[in-house]
Amino acid sequence: MTAASQSKQHTTSTDALTFTFDGRALVGRHGDTVASALLANGVFTIGRSFKYHRPRGFWSAGAEEPNGLFDIRHQGRHHPNARGTLVPLEAGMEVRSVNTSPSAAQDRLSLLDRLGRFLPAGFYYKTFLWPDWHLYEPRIRAMAGLGRLDPAFEPPGNSPQRSLHCDLLIIGAGPAGLAAAHAAATAGRRVLLVELQRQAGGSLLHRPARIEGLDGTDWVAATLNKLSDQGGELLTSTTAYGIYDHNLVCLWEQRQGRPDRLWRVRPREIVLATGASERPLVFENNDRPGILSADAGLHYLRRHGVRLGERVVIATNNDSVWPVATGLRDAGARVTIADSRAQASLPAPEGVELLTSAPVTSVQGRKRAEAVIVKGRSLAADLVLVSGGFTPNVHLYCQARGRLHYDEERLAFRPGQAVPGLQVVGAANGTFLLADALKEGHRSAGSKEDVPRAEAALEQFSIEAAWPDTKLAGRQWIDFQNDVTLKDVALAAQENFRSVEHLKRYTTLGMATDQGKTSNMNGLAAMAAVTGRTIPEVGTTTFRPPYVPVPFTVIAGRRRGELFSPVRRLVLENAHRQAGAAFREYGSWLRPAFYGVGTPEEAIHREARQARQSVGLFDGSPLGKIEVMGPQAAALLDFNSYNRLSTLKPGRIRYGFMLTESGVVYDDGVVLRVSEDHFIVSCSSGHVPGVVMRLEEWRQDRFDPSQVVVHNSTAQWSTLTATGPQARSLVAALDLGVDLGDDALPHMAFAQGRFRQWPVRVARVSFTGDRSYELSLPAAGALTLWQRMLVEGQKREATLLGSEALMILRAEKGYIVAGKDTDGYTMPMDLGLSGPREKRQDEYVGKRALFTPEATKPNRPALVGLEVEGSEPLPTGAHAIERSGTGQRSLGFVTSSYWSPMLGRPIALALVEAGRARLQQEIEIYHLGQQRRARVVAPCAFDPEGARLNA
Amino acid sequence: MQRFPCPFCGLRDETEFHYGGEAGNDRPEPAAEVSDQGWAEYLHIETNPKGRSREIWVHMTCGEFFLLERDTVTHEVFASESLRRAAP
Numbered sequence A: 001m002t003a004a005s006q007s008k009q010h011t012t013s014t015d016a017l018t019f020t021f022d023g024r025a026l027v028g029r030h031g032d033t034v035a036s037a038l039l040a041n042g043v044f045t046i047g048r049s050f051k052y053h054r055p056r057g058f059w060s061a062g063a064e065e066p067n068g069l070f071d072i073r074h075q076g077r078h079h080p081n082a083r084g085t086l087v088p089l090e091a092g093m094e095v096r097s098v099n100t101s102p103s104a105a106q107d108r109l110s111l112l113d114r115l116g117r118f119l120p121a122g123f124y125y126k127t128f129l130w131p132d133w134h135l136y137e138p139r140i141r142a143m144a145g146l147g148r149l150d151p152a153f154e155p156p157g158n159s160p161q162r163s164l165h166c167d168l169l170i171i172g173a174g175p176a177g178l179a180a181a182h183a184a185a186t187a188g189r190r191v192l193l194v195e196l197q198r199q200a201g202g203s204l205l206h207r208p209a210r211i212e213g214l215d216g217t218d219w220v221a222a223t224l225n226k227l228s229d230q231g232g233e234l235l236t237s238t239t240a241y242g243i244y245d246h247n248l249v250c251l252w253e254q255r256q257g258r259p260d261r262l263w264r265v266r267p268r269e270i271v272l273a274t275g276a277s278e279r280p281l282v283f284e285n286n287d288r289p290g291i292l293s294a295d296a297g298l299h300y301l302r303r304h305g306v307r308l309g310e311r312v313v314i315a316t317n318n319d320s321v322w323p324v325a326t327g328l329r330d331a332g333a334r335v336t337i338a339d340s341r342a343q344a345s346l347p348a349p350e351g352v353e354l355l356t357s358a359p360v361t362s363v364q365g366r367k368r369a370e371a372v373i374v375k376g377r378s379l380a381a382d383l384v385l386v387s388g389g390f391t392p393n394v395h396l397y398c399q400a401r402g403r404l405h406y407d408e409e410r411l412a413f414r415p416g417q418a419v420p421g422l423q424v425v426g427a428a429n430g431t432f433l434l435a436d437a438l439k440e441g442h443r444s445a446g447s448k449e450d451v452p453r454a455e456a457a458l459e460q461f462s463i464e465a466a467w468p469d470t471k472l473a474g475r476q477w478i479d480f481q482n483d484v485t486l487k488d489v490a491l492a493a494q495e496n497f498r499s500v501e502h503l504k505r506y507t508t509l510g511m512a513t514d515q516g517k518t519s520n521m522n523g524l525a526a527m528a529a530v531t532g533r534t535i536p537e538v539g540t541t542t543f544r545p546p547y548v549p550v551p552f553t554v555i556a557g558r559r560r561g562e563l564f565s566p567v568r569r570l571v572l573e574n575a576h577r578q579a580g581a582a583f584r585e586y587g588s589w590l591r592p593a594f595y596g597v598g599t600p601e602e603a604i605h606r607e608a609r610q611a612r613q614s615v616g617l618f619d620g621s622p623l624g625k626i627e628v629m630g631p632q633a634a635a636l637l638d639f640n641s642y643n644r645l646s647t648l649k650p651g652r653i654r655y656g657f658m659l660t661e662s663g664v665v666y667d668d669g670v671v672l673r674v675s676e677d678h679f680i681v682s683c684s685s686g687h688v689p690g691v692v693m694r695l696e697e698w699r700q701d702r703f704d705p706s707q708v709v710v711h712n713s714t715a716q717w718s719t720l721t722a723t724g725p726q727a728r729s730l731v732a733a734l735d736l737g738v739d740l741g742d743d744a745l746p747h748m749a750f751a752q753g754r755f756r757q758w759p760v761r762v763a764r765v766s767f768t769g770d771r772s773y774e775l776s777l778p779a780a781g782a783l784t785l786w787q788r789m790l791v792e793g794q795k796r797e798a799t800l801l802g803s804e805a806l807m808i809l810r811a812e813k814g815y816i817v818a819g820k821d822t823d824g825y826t827m828p829m830d831l832g833l834s835g836p837r838e839k840r841q842d843e844y845v846g847k848r849a850l851f852t853p854e855a856t857k858p859n860r861p862a863l864v865g866l867e868v869e870g871s872e873p874l875p876t877g878a879h880a881i882e883r884s885g886t887g888q889r890s891l892g893f894v895t896s897s898y899w900s901p902m903l904g905r906p907i908a909l910a911l912v913e914a915g916r917a918r919l920q921q922e923i924e925i926y927h928l929g930q931q932r933r934a935r936v937v938a939p940c941a942f943d944p945e946g947a948r949l950n951a
Numbered sequence B: 001m002q003r004f005p006c007p008f009c010g011l012r013d014e015t016e017f018h019y020g021g022e023a024g025n026d027r028p029e030p031a032a033e034v035s036d037q038g039w040a041e042y043l044h045i046e047t048n049p050k051g052r053s054r055e056i057w058v059h060m061t062c063g064e065f066f067l068l069e070r071d072t073v074t075h076e077v078f079a080s081e082s083l084r085r086a087a088p
């Protein structure tokens, strides 16, 4: 018989599930978790510890599990740090141990364990400080750590996300939670009950009890039936991992054969019946495989039919292990209870040996417990079950701002003052006895009916402190997952890291993926003992979500890949693709960067040159088209803008800035006046939402909202631009019904025309310095017009113009891009526009800020152009510097820099301190150790007379 | 995730809202009569109350700016109020 003897079902079942562990084929059965299946196969060493690579085995059967982490692949899914105690076994699963090489059973780095006394807490930081921790970090990190992320991994499907409202959310379907759910559903409330194990029932599934005359498991089944009849819902394998503001509870539902699911629940009220976690006792080698929580020992025996050992020693300081002892005795094991108390409060069960004043002081055996030392005597044991008492699972209560108080009698932090809308019942409240837990659960639902009557195998619970003893010899583990020993805690105290928050960060106690569910209490009790304080004086650390690690795929749902940050797409995207466009993201828009063959540089330069020589066709649809209408439209725009707009005539266009209240240039763009009370704000593409919002803000704050409205029609209209010497001839050929003569339609004017059934706004504005026409029409007509423009363009040697070439054309002219050629400090005067500041008497956004000492100092930066020798453009971001006796300082930086194909030389724009006073001077440019010289010139490098606007 | 009551749309998730500043930070003007100090206070000085506060928020999806009274510690929301005045 193997050490882990199996029940009849385990060996004869027809629903066998094959899976692999570290490449070895094993058989589990339906209903198993990964943990129960491994244990049933006698696998006790399941991984290596984080720091010392010590062999480790399962401690628990639940969410608190510190050791049982696995890399699990199945049906295209990959979970690199899965908690084996909560993962339902599925046929074909590939389970691998983590932090082992090559396997859990044979691990090359286990010699690290023998160096353990040289590796105390803080060792790495102190030892590898010189010359630089980062030199050592990669190799140290490679030795430590848990599961490995696979960068190439793509989940086979998106995790669905559901939202739900209910009257009552009950978290935990043990006896207290079931009693609450049943009572609430009977009272007609909409109930959702969630359970992180794959089966509802909690301790009733493995601890013997009778409720209402029924066997415990039958009562669970009957109660679930009634709950379902009453319309209550149950989710199993579902972990409530966080309570957030305004009663939002997030649930992670693990599903078999389908992607896991995220639930966002907004209950009116919450009942927490989250149970309690059994604490380890702290003795030498208390981390060896084959040492488990006593309750877990009974759990695996009763729920999964796995008896974990034949010769069992149960180490305890409390009464809860009595049913564990009798359960294992009934399953044929030889059982000894080693009770640390001088007097046990219950008599020895028949056939079980009871030792008193008998704390376990050490365990022998490396990959599996072989014997325990009790009172200096060695006792053979292939299984050591441990109960150091229970720590209520109060995480969610604390996340909801609950405050704990320490209960000296139960040796546990329990919920203190009530949190509105939230009740804590059962073991989570420190109520460890069945009858009391049922009563609490039942009453939490406000039921007036009788409390279910219960008899349990355990009718009393008393406990006596057996906290870590620093006087004991040997290495005693506090935190299994982060490999923190009792000595580390003592060292932290010695080095004065005594606050519980410092203890945590110095030793990493409780900072692993189990968040110290089994270790925090022992850690702070040890700190209390070392520093001569009480446990409540030491206190607990903060509880933060998530309760267990939740896969990112579950939280992300469909917000991954393309939907992680969706791009905005042009109506003409397909047409551009057919024309060979290379797309890039500009702000949130996906736009053609350049078209056609050759290197990007060749294509961009070809487009820039040809647009100047014949005509360029550009899709400018993302340009802002914000309509401002009503009797107060002009007044709103005057206030919003640096330049006055109420003086603009209908049919005309004006360029200008919008400032922030700090006087900084927020955006530049043009405004069209359609009629007396109708304007169109054509701000830059990236600023459309922001401009809409600031117009709305001032509209509602300062004006009569019934007298002016703001409407963003950017997405409803497309804007197609023709620019260059052949632009007029091309637009004329489109038959838009607009007089294109320069008298009728001069630069900075617009006219309304028609193209087929669509209205077209024909605007003469130029971002290239060449004669340009922006044609704006309803998006539905964009493709037809674009195709016509391409046909007419072919006759004129037109080029398609991507955003990159346009950037060169505008930089040749010294035209800025707000946010690129300006920073969070640039005022309009710095860009050479000081007229409104000097002339305007009325109020406008940012006005007062233009008159502060900072705004009026003489050496403010100014936008200038830079000329350099040679053919290499300056790096964007390079600094202009000034040297003095003591060193060098920055005078500003290059904001835009390109090769100009028309000029045959590099061009650059820069913001330079007192730049206009430096015109024609040479300055030094510094970038990453390289120095060059540049001449300060006017921003406009091409056609400074502006003749081409009307050419 | 908090939920705020838009006076026009009702209870909505906080991701739909944007903070607009403390209520009662009136814009000092005309500019010629405002000191450097006064302007700096308008721009930068917040009372940053711990506890009950009155703030301006905007519901991005409908575009309305409104007054929100809430507790900055507990995140309890007391009331929201339209800033609309009756048309003169």
Ligand SMILES: [Zn+2]
Pocket (backbone or CB within 6 Å): B006, B007, B008, B009, B010, B059, B061, B062, B063, B064
């Ligand atoms: Zn709204």
